[in-house]
Every structure is written in C-alpha cells, then in structure tokens.
Amino acid sequence: MSEELREDSMKDLLKDFDVKRIKSGDILKGKVIDVNDKEVAVNINYAFDGVISREELTNDDKSPLEVVQNGDSIDVYVISPNDGEGYVQLSRIRALQVTEKEDLKKAFESGNTINVIVKEEVKGGVVAYYGSMRVFIPGSQLSRERVDFKNFIGKELEVKLIELDMRNRKVVASRRVIEEEQYNNEKKALWSTIKEGEKREGTVKKILKFGAIVDIGGITGLVHMNDLAWERVKRVEDVVNVGDKVTVFVGNIDSENERVSLILKDVNQEPWKVHGDDIKVGEIIEGTVAKLVSFGAFVEIYSGIEGLVHINEITDENIAKSSDVLTVGQKVKVKVLDVNKNDRRISLSIKEAVERSTEYLQYNDLDEEVTLGDLFKGLFDN
Known part of the structure; x- marks a missing residue:
C-alpha cells in the first residue's frame, strides 16, 4: 500500500472514531489498561492506545507495577502521536511537570x-x-x-x-x-477570652531584675517584683526560676498593644484583708525591721504588712540615723500609733513600746529591783 493510501486510511479511521487529532505536547486524561515491569498501556479515548515506558513513568527507580495499576486514571503527555508501531508514545513524568507547574503558579498567586x-x-x-x-x-x-x-x-x-x-x-x-499565622490566630483568640482577675496556669520564661516573664499559653506577661509575694522580695530568684510552673492572676490588660500584667501572689490572701482588722491602735506587737531609711525604719508586723517608725519614734536619745540603733532583720517591739486601712498605712513607735513596758514594770510591785539597762536589754539586738 502506498504512503498516500495509508494516510487516507488513517484519516478515514480517525473520522470513524469521531475524535480530534492529537499532537505532541498535548496533555490528555487516560486510564491504565495494562501494566508490566517495562511499560504501561493507557486508553486515551483515541483510535490507538498509548504506551508509557518505565523511564517516562516516574523519576523513582520503581517498577511500573509499584506505581500504577489497572483502572487508574492518570494525566499523560503526548510525546509522539505515532511511535511507528500503532501506539501513541506518552509520558506521565512530563504531564506531571506541566500540571505541577500550573499548581505551583496557582498556589503562589492565591x-x-x-x-x-x-x-x-x-x-x-x-x-x-x-x-x-x-x-x-x-x-x-x-x-x-x-x-x-x-x-x-x-x-x-x-x-x-x-x-x-x-x-x-x-x-x-x-x-x-x-x-506564625496559626500562632497569631491562637494568640488573638486568647486575647479575646482573657479577663482581669482570673487565674491562669503559666511557665516562667525569663528572669529580669524587676520581675519575671511568664507564658500563660501563647501570651507572655510580666510579674513585677512587687507582685511576686506579699512580703518584701530582694531577688526574683528567691521566689521563682526559669521553667517553674506557676499559677498567676491576670492584672491589667492592654489588648491593643498586647501587654498584660500578672500577679503571682494570691489576691485572696492579701495581708490587709487577712490581718487588717487585727491591728488596733495602742497595742504592742513584735515585728521585724524590714528596711532602714533616712527618716526612720519600716517594721513588718505581719507578713506583707509594714509600718513606719519615724526616727523620732525610735528612741528618746538623739540619733542621726536609724542605723545607729537598728539593723535589718532585727526583732523589735512596737506600739501602733495610727492605722489607715484605706491607704494601708501604719504609724508605729518603738520608744512608746519601751515606755509601755516600763510603766508595766513600775505598776507591778516587783520584789527584785529592775534597772533601765535590764529593761532595754535585747530590745535592739539582732
């Protein structure tokens, strides 16, 4: 048969199948109809079936039997409409590259x-x-x-x-x-639910000179040194360390700037709430010198409650500074001169506590003679 007759016969055959012509570079949908360890036969709804060689099936060194099976639908790339033996030469790898590029372009743009x-x-x-x-x-x-x-x-x-x-x-x-997007969404959701005064479980992330940074689950807040404990704190590390699991109360919230203050000390155990009613004007209490200042000394009479002993209320003697007779940590007797619960202020006196003790001793008719030296003995000792 002449070449011309063969071409006419091919045209008639394609016409009978009522399909469009295919050309190199086309991407077609196909269905696997046969697989062996060398190649894959594919029905592409054309006058002739297509064939994918092992090399054009996958980049991995796998047998075609491991990659596809009969009935699988796959995209194929037309290498040649006719390989000379009545088959269309196809490539799965090249089809994937085309579709993968399109996928990447769409993903990037969207x-x-x-x-x-x-x-x-x-x-x-x-x-x-x-x-x-x-x-x-x-x-x-x-x-x-x-x-x-x-x-x-x-x-x-x-x-x-x-x-x-x-x-x-x-x-x-x-x-x-x-x-980052997930983290910000979670953080935004957390900011919308956080409320002042509520309890949160957290982890200490960082220690600063003036407090500690605590993570309460996507949000970090500052526990200022004054909010670590009700008693006076000298070093943050005396209360917490990095990695500690803590329960904190939420203080001030600034959602716009994503800032929150946290409180480690138990707000329900605020010393003035617990001991405020126990402090009476005129009573004598034993306390501990907590801090020395130029105008006197602060004495802690309950954990977290301090009162001021003005320098004139330390002793009748003429002293230049409180450290002349007092030291931090020293136990002393003090008399409550005034209590202001609203402002949480207490005025104390050491010398009046001494005078009260003197009056008490004078009131009692003691057999033994008590000297002033005996009375003051140990009052200002460490």
Whole structure:
C-alpha cells in the first residue's frame, strides 16, 4: 500500500472514531489498561492506545507495577502521536511537570498552601519536592522556633510559596509563615477570652531584675517584683526560676498593644484583708525591721504588712540615723500609733513600746529591783 493510501486510511479511521487529532505536547486524561515491569498501556479515548515506558513513568527507580495499576486514571503527555508501531508514545513524568507547574503558579498567586516531601539537607536549608518539582526551604523558614534540619528529612510539610521563578527554576517555600499565622490566630483568640482577675496556669520564661516573664499559653506577661509575694522580695530568684510552673492572676490588660500584667501572689490572701482588722491602735506587737531609711525604719508586723517608725519614734536619745540603733532583720517591739486601712498605712513607735513596758514594770510591785539597762536589754539586738 502506498504512503498516500495509508494516510487516507488513517484519516478515514480517525473520522470513524469521531475524535480530534492529537499532537505532541498535548496533555490528555487516560486510564491504565495494562501494566508490566517495562511499560504501561493507557486508553486515551483515541483510535490507538498509548504506551508509557518505565523511564517516562516516574523519576523513582520503581517498577511500573509499584506505581500504577489497572483502572487508574492518570494525566499523560503526548510525546509522539505515532511511535511507528500503532501506539501513541506518552509520558506521565512530563504531564506531571506541566500540571505541577500550573499548581505551583496557582498556589503562589492565591496564597494557598501545598504539601511537599523533604528529601535532603543542603547548605542554608532543605530541599523538598512537589511531585517532580524541586522546592527550596531556607533554614529560617522551616519553623518559627529553632530546629534541627535533619529532623525534617522524609517528612511531609504543608508550606506556602514565597518566591516563584519558573524560568530560572527557582521555587522557594516557607513553613514558618504558616506557623506564625496559626500562632497569631491562637494568640488573638486568647486575647479575646482573657479577663482581669482570673487565674491562669503559666511557665516562667525569663528572669529580669524587676520581675519575671511568664507564658500563660501563647501570651507572655510580666510579674513585677512587687507582685511576686506579699512580703518584701530582694531577688526574683528567691521566689521563682526559669521553667517553674506557676499559677498567676491576670492584672491589667492592654489588648491593643498586647501587654498584660500578672500577679503571682494570691489576691485572696492579701495581708490587709487577712490581718487588717487585727491591728488596733495602742497595742504592742513584735515585728521585724524590714528596711532602714533616712527618716526612720519600716517594721513588718505581719507578713506583707509594714509600718513606719519615724526616727523620732525610735528612741528618746538623739540619733542621726536609724542605723545607729537598728539593723535589718532585727526583732523589735512596737506600739501602733495610727492605722489607715484605706491607704494601708501604719504609724508605729518603738520608744512608746519601751515606755509601755516600763510603766508595766513600775505598776507591778516587783520584789527584785529592775534597772533601765535590764529593761532595754535585747530590745535592739539582732
């Protein structure tokens, strides 16, 4: 049969099948009808079936039997409409590359995420693949936290494309932007639910000179040194350390600037609430010198409650400064001169407590003679 007659017969055959002509570069839908370890036969709804060689099926060194099976629907790329033996030469790899490029372009333009498989660690990050497309993930974009690149090898990651240049085959993705978005959404949700005065469980993240930073689940707040305990605190580390699990109360909230103050001391055990009614004007109480100042001394009479002993109320003697007769930590007797519960202020006197003790001794007819030296003995001792 002449070449001309053969071509006419082919045209008649294609006409009978009522199908469009196909050409090299077309992407078609096909169904696998036969598989062996060398090639795959595919029905492409054309006058002739298509054939995919092992090399054109997958980039992996796998047998076709491991990649597809009868009945699978796949996209194929037309290499040649006629391989000379009555079959259409097809490629699955090339079809995937075309569709994968389209997928990447759509994902990049829309901001949608894609899933990739991390294959290897390289300088500055890791290499992943979206099908057959190479995707680079810089180390700084792997996570919002410090990570070991090796831990990602072989894992599937959801990422967002941050750079796409098909001409130069440059595809760059980020996992971090997804984590940041999730973190911010969770934090925003948390800010909408947090309320002043409520209890929260937290973890101490950082120690500062003036307090501690505590994470209460996506939000970090400051516990000022004054809010660590009701008693006077000299060093933050005396109360908490990094890593400690703590229960805190929420103080002032500034949602707009994402700031919150936290309170570690139990607000229900506020010393004035517990002991305020027990403090009576005129009574004598034993306390501890908590702080020395130029105008006197502060004496703690209950845990978290201090009163001021003015320098004139320390002793009848003429002293230049409180440290002449007192030291921090010293136990002393004090008389309550005045109590202001609203302002939480107490005026105390050491000398009147001494005079009261003297009056008491004079009132009692003691057999033994008591000297003033005996009376003051131990009053100002450490």
